Amino acid sequence: MKKFTKALAVLSMFGGAVFSTQALAEPFKIGICYDLSKAYTFATPQVSQAAMDLAKLINMKGGIGGEPVEVIVRDHGNEPQRGIECYSKLSREGVFVFDTLSTPVSLAILPRAMEDGRILMQSLVGRGDAVDGTVFDWVYPIGPTYWGQAANDVAYIKQLHDGDLSDVKVGFVYFDYPFGQEPIEILETLSEKEGFELELYPVPLPGSDQAGVWSKVRRDKPDHVIVWMLGGAHVVASKEMKRNRIPMDKYISVNWLNEVDIANIGKEAAKGIKRGTNVVGGQDIALYQEIMAELYDKGEGSGPIEKTQDVFYNTGLAMYSIMFEAARKAAEAEGLPITPTSYKAGLESLEGYDANGLMAPVTVTAEDHGGGGKTRIEMWDGETWVPQTDWISAYTDVVWGVVKESSAKYEQ
Amino acid sequence: MFYRLSGVHHANYVSDSRIFKVPADRNLTAFIFLIGLAAPFIIPSLYLNSYMLPWLIWTAAALGLNLVTGWAGQLHLGYAAVMAVGAYSSIHAARFGVPWEFALIIGGLTSSVIGSLFAFAALRVKGLYLALTTLAMQFVMDWVLTHSPAISGGSHASLQSPTLALLGQEITTDTGFYYVAFGWCVLVTIFMLNLKRTGLGRALVAVREKDFAAAILGVNSFYYKILAFATSSFIAGVSGALLVATFFFLAAPEQFSVAVSIQVLAMVIVGGLGSIIGSYFGVALILLVPGIVNGLVVTLSDGLGMQIDVETLAHIPNAVYGALIVIILLIEPLGLGKLYGNIRDYLMVWPFDQFKK
Numbered sequence: 001m002k003k004f005t006k007a008l009a010v011l012s013m014f015g016g017a018v019f020s021t022q023a024l025a026e027p028f029k030i031g032i033c034y035d036l037s038k039a040y041t042f043a044t045p046q047v048s049q050a051a052m053d054l055a056k057l058i059n060m061k062g063g064i065g066g067e068p069v070e071v072i073v074r075d076h077g078n079e080p081q082r083g084i085e086c087y088s089k090l091s092r093e094g095v096f097v098f099d100t101l102s103t104p105v106s107l108a109i110l111p112r113a114m115e116d117g118r119i120l121m122q123s124l125v126g127r128g129d130a131v132d133g134t135v136f137d138w139v140y141p142i143g144p145t146y147w148g149q150a151a152n153d154v155a156y157i158k159q160l161h162d163g164d165l166s167d168v169k170v171g172f173v174y175f176d177y178p179f180g181q182e183p184i185e186i187l188e189t190l191s192e193k194e195g196f197e198l199e200l201y202p203v204p205l206p207g208s209d210q211a212g213v214w215s216k217v218r219r220d221k222p223d224h225v226i227v228w229m230l231g232g233a234h235v236v237a238s239k240e241m242k243r244n245r246i247p248m249d250k251y252i253s254v255n256w257l258n259e260v261d262i263a264n265i266g267k268e269a270a271k272g273i274k275r276g277t278n279v280v281g282g283q284d285i286a287l288y289q290e291i292m293a294e295l296y297d298k299g300e301g302s303g304p305i306e307k308t309q310d311v312f313y314n315t316g317l318a319m320y321s322i323m324f325e326a327a328r329k330a331a332e333a334e335g336l337p338i339t340p341t342s343y344k345a346g347l348e349s350l351e352g353y354d355a356n357g358l359m360a361p362v363t364v365t366a367e368d369h370g371g372g373g374k375t376r377i378e379m380w381d382g383e384t385w386v387p388q389t390d391w392i393s394a395y396t397d398v399v400w401g402v403v404k405e406s407s408a409k410y411e412q
Numbered sequence: 413m414f415y416r417l418s419g420v421h422h423a424n425y426v427s428d429s430r431i432f433k434v435p436a437d438r439n440l441t442a443f444i445f446l447i448g449l450a451a452p453f454i455i456p457s458l459y460l461n462s463y464m465l466p467w468l469i470w471t472a473a474a475l476g477l478n479l480v481t482g483w484a485g486q487l488h489l490g491y492a493a494v495m496a497v498g499a500y501s502s503i504h505a506a507r508f509g510v511p512w513e514f515a516l517i518i519g520g521l522t523s524s525v526i527g528s529l530f531a532f533a534a535l536r537v538k539g540l541y542l543a544l545t546t547l548a549m550q551f552v553m554d555w556v557l558t559h560s561p562a563i564s565g566g567s568h569a570s571l572q573s574p575t576l577a578l579l580g581q582e583i584t585t586d587t588g589f590y591y592v593a594f595g596w597c598v599l600v601t602i603f604m605l606n607l608k609r610t611g612l613g614r615a616l617v618a619v620r621e622k623d624f625a626a627a628i629l630g631v632n633s634f635y636y637k638i639l640a641f642a643t644s645s646f647i648a649g650v651s652g653a654l655l656v657a658t659f660f661f662l663a664a665p666e667q668f669s670v671a672v673s674i675q676v677l678a679m680v681i682v683g684g685l686g687s688i689i690g691s692y693f694g695v696a697l698i699l700l701v702p703g704i705v706n707g708l709v710v711t712l713s714d715g716l717g718m719q720i721d722v723e724t725l726a727h728i729p730n731a732v733y734g735a736l737i738v739i740i741l742l743i744e745p746l747g748l749g750k751l752y753g754n755i756r757d758y759l760m761v762w763p764f765d766q767f768k769k
Binding site: 034036037041045048049052073074075077079080081082084085088089092103104107108110111112127176177178181302303409410 | 559565570572661664665666667699707726727729
């Protein structure tokens with residue numbers, strides 16, 4: 001009997017705890033449904049750690065509009081049905097801003113978010129045509145699309161060749177599935193427009209065998225190679241380039257190239273490698289220094305400090321700075337509590353926001369949910385990333401042509 | 413006591429070949445069916461649309477795979493590819509303006525044709541070689557999907573599904589979607605229950621046990637294997653189409669990747685080859701347990717105020733889930749269905765069998 005009463009007491013305590021939290025005011029919450037255990041683990045730990053650190057920092061400074069903020073991190077293992085489960089569960093707990101950082105899951109949640117009127121952030125993943133705000137009301141892929149990134153890479157190459165691409169040869173090495181195939185259309189259009197020669201080199205998944213690809217690159221002698229691959233595939237590529245005596249500075253990677261890959265290639269060996277990016281690399285950033293001083297130096301960080309010395313941590317800071325800034329704007333404009341509509345208005349009032357020099361300035365409008373899609377090219381000099389260009393978004397007419405063509409299909 | 417056997421005599425073949433030989437089984441099934449019918453009114457909508465609905469559709473799909481793997485004994489590693497064929501062809505049909513009833517059947521038939529075409533080539537080999545050939549089919553499908561925008565539809569190869577409408581009624585609510593999934597799962601279950609007691613079912617079992625022995629008895633093993641592939645592909649096709657129409661609302665190649673094929677096979681094996689109730693359990697374990705364990709671990713660590721970093725938190729459920737599969741298969745290699753069977757057998761004459769020991 002005693003045991004029973006004890007159990008009852010514990011139960012009622014739990015019950016009490018549940019009720020008491022409900023009685024408090026609802027903080028602004030962001031639902032982070034990430035793949036922390038399968039395919040996207042090369043980036044998700046750093047990004048979610050950035051989100052948690054940023055939330056802590058904001059709460060230390062008094063939250064947004066005087067209310068604390070909360071980020072809820074859950075794992076979905078890159079499985080669409082578990083992503084939907086995470087979305088349904090958290091949206092019943094009052095969350096209306098979601099991020100998945102996974103293309104399959106983002107695709108699976110998109111129809112529901114559109115139907116339910118909840119904000120789906122999908123920076124750097126998911127369907128690129130979602131930047132078209134006239135079709136995708138509730139989806140905000142803030143940051144560059146792969147189309148925009150590829151166009152910016154071409155603009156950079158044009159800059160290198162003094163504005164004349166007529167006798168330039170550009171190779172495109174890509175994972176042979178939708179992620180890698182996406183820029184092809186843009187590159188082909190630009191090749192016609194600018195007159196450069198384009199060579200395509202598909203790499204079969206998972207990218208561990210690229211011997212054939214790079215010996216073909218050696219024979220074709222392209223002046224630059226734009227690369228759409230991830231993680232370990234960069235390391236394989238760099239080995240094959242060494243074997244084929246292709247200089248490293250021909251390599252222009254998509255934004256998915258980080259310090260872990262550089263370390264695996266070798267800091268010296270990677271000298272000259274380039275990547276497109278929408279965030280500033282390295283640790284010389286005001287926000288980063290502030291987090292170090294306020295959290296990590298006091299032992300309050302949300303994870304190991306090594307994970308913060310990674311460009312994907314900066315990417316995470318950029319993504320969540322935007323989300324919290326929008327919440328702040330929403331709270332300023334329409335007060336608390338923040339609703340999906342006021343949050344949407346908050347996002348669309350962002351203008352030239354760069355989180356104090358952390359990333360490319362972002363201007364979101366009702367038409368352009370991508371925030372302008374600016375990137376720049378950075379080069380690894382053996383120690384750190386050196387910017388090669390300003391923040392640019394080039395060929396916007398061509399990019400938006402593809403966006404409109406694609407988003408029109410969604411409406412059908 | 414639970415399964416009253418007194419008065420149950422099977423004196424002729426018709427009576428002996430009933431689906432439910434013991435009234436208690438029939439009553440239990442009827443009871444579960446009624447719960448299924450009442451589910452939208454008694455189960456919170458979160459559990460209805462993110463647990464029950466995918467569970468039922470995947471169960472229907474797993475039953476289809478069980479037909480070819482459990483009954484006909486042919487290992488199939490390309491099942492998700494067949495589901496993809498059904499899903500894409502019915503969505504395209506529906507987008508073209510074909511009513512959904514026919515679009516679903518078109519999806520099923522296309523799957524059936526492509527599935528059995530492949531089987532024609534694949535069935536010239538047996539066992540592990542067949543498994544590899546079906547795996548090849550999966551890769552061929554993956555390649556076709558990612559390389560033909562006409563099939564997979566525009567940006568990031570995702571194809572929007574039109575609103576599901578059956579019998580002139582647009583279906584848009586959670587309850588509606590649930591009943592569609594429930595109806596399809598019940599239909600497949602009834603088919604499978606009846607398969608057991610038909611000549612076709614017995615022929616399939618004969619082929620499974622030893623195909624040349626079956627041939628000596630006059631069972632054309634090649635014909636029955638093709639038939640098994642065609643039927644299971646039909647079920648796969650319709651299940652795939654319904655999965656997209658009622659749950660994903662949008663088809664993408666990742667939903668039908670090789671990992672999914674292996675998952676379905678795991679559902680069938682953990683559930684029990686050739687077991688219908690086992691398929692239900694197997695799907696629940698493979699599909700739902702990771703999410704549930706994840707939720708439990710998170711609640712537990714929150715409740716105890718532990719500071720575990722998110723990455724570890726995400727891996728603990730995976731470890732628990734893996735261990736669970738190993739433990740279950742160690743306890744009962746024939747799967748969860750057999751585990752249920754053991755309990756049922758134990759209770760069959762309980763408590764009277766205790767006197768014997």
